[in-house]
Amino acid sequence: MPNHDDIIAEIRNQRGSSLAILGHHYQSDAVIAHTDIRGDSLELARKINGLDAEYIVFCGVYFMAESAAILRRSGQKILIPDTSASCPMADMANAANAETVLSILNSAEQRIIPLTYVNSSAAVKAVVGRFNGSVCTSANAQTMMKWALAQGDGVLFLPDRHLAVNTANALGVAEDERVILNDNVIHGDPALYVDASLARGKRLIVWPGFCPIHEEFTVADVARIRQTDPDAKIVVHPECPPDVVSASDGNGSTSYLIRFAEKAPEGAIIYMGTEENLVRRLAAEHAGRKTIIPLKASQCEDMGKITLEKLAAQLQSLDQAEPVDVPDDVREPARAALERMLEVCS
Incomplete structure (x- = not known):
């Protein structure tokens, strides 16, 4: 061997x-x-x-x-x-359907700016770039959603509904100012489920995708830890469902979770709701000083x-x-979308 x-x-x-x-x-x-x-x-x-x-x-x-x-x-x-x-989440948004939705939403004298999570294909990023939108990550979602909200009448956030809602909650976007698109826009004909009036008066239109790994974390998991280990802290990734995020002690990107572990006091017990490889690595790095435990077993098969x-x-x-x-006709608008993010977050 x-x-x-x-x-x-x-x-x-x-x-x-x-x-x-x-x-x-x-x-x-x-x-x-x-x-x-x-x-x-x-x-x-x-x-x-x-x-x-x-x-x-x-x-x-x-x-x-x-x-x-x-x-x-x-x-x-x-x-x-x-x-x-x-990435199953990225596969829940295809470029043709995203373009159809944006064309419909922008057909009624309203300007809807797309914001795509980096967990999306180059083709989707190119559509977003052509509609003058940008890209975000879990680390800068709040910054980029603020930017997008300031550019037009509303924002189409795709493909992760949980990151969209958790970010909107953090920014104080009211629930009656949001709408989540019908699940059928993922694989069906969006024209059957979306019309221009859907976005009227809404600041945030949410694509209905999700991460299957982070979707597995539940409020019951959090409640179990609160019962068995009441002194522990629970932090999760914002791709988790909003009720899980609300029940936790903090949420953020992988970088946030790493910093949380680093800054926690000696003797801290921390449960993390994210992909298990990262949690196990942090547990090993802090062994003997802090206890870091996966909230639930969760490994991404594709990673x-x-x-x-x-x-x-x-x-x-x-x-x-x-x-x-990436073909040039995709690369150029996709690059524009990515560079808007890098510029805003410079």
Whole structure:
């Protein structure tokens, strides 16, 4: 059996600065150990343009590699060890349906600005860019929703309904100023379920997608911890349902959760509602000083498709590999949407 750690280390040493390996926090420890840069979606997006590397290997899911391909410089090649590593939430919004909804909503002398979560395809980001919208991450959702609300009469937020509602709650957008679109806009014909009057008087129109991993966390899980471990703190990701977020002691992006663990006092007990790889890693980093526990077992199968073996195989075939690419007619408007976010959050 080949030693994949040795193979990866040797190729990284041979390639030097011409190779960069980026990894999302939800990757396994085995993969994260070989990354040059780890972070959440915003942190990784910020790094792309400043990298000198010719080869950028993205250990995450496909929309992240697409975002890197959108932001890359000429001559850089973006690779992902498994192109089937998708994101179920991102797949809940396709570009054609998003464009149809936006065209309908903007047909009645109202200006609806789209704001897409970074967990979306390049094609969806391109639609958003063409409608003068932008992108957000869980780390900057409040900042970007404020920006979008100031640009027009209302905002279409897609694809995550939970992040949309949790952000609206944080910003004080009243419930009667919001509407969640019919679930059928995901796979059906949006024209059958959306008309221009739907957005009249609404500040926020919400796409009905969700993350299957974070959807699994429930108020019952929180109540169980309150009963069995009343001194513990509970923090969750804002992709969790709003009632779970409301019942917790705090919510935020992966970066927020990492900082929460770092700043917690010695002896703290913290339950985290997010993908388990990150929680287990934080538990190991703070072992003996703080106790960090998953709120519930929750692993993303698609993130798990990036394995040590596949990373080693990718590095062994760098010069022959087909890079992730985005056609120019998609890249340019998608890049505009991403760059609006980077500019607003600079």
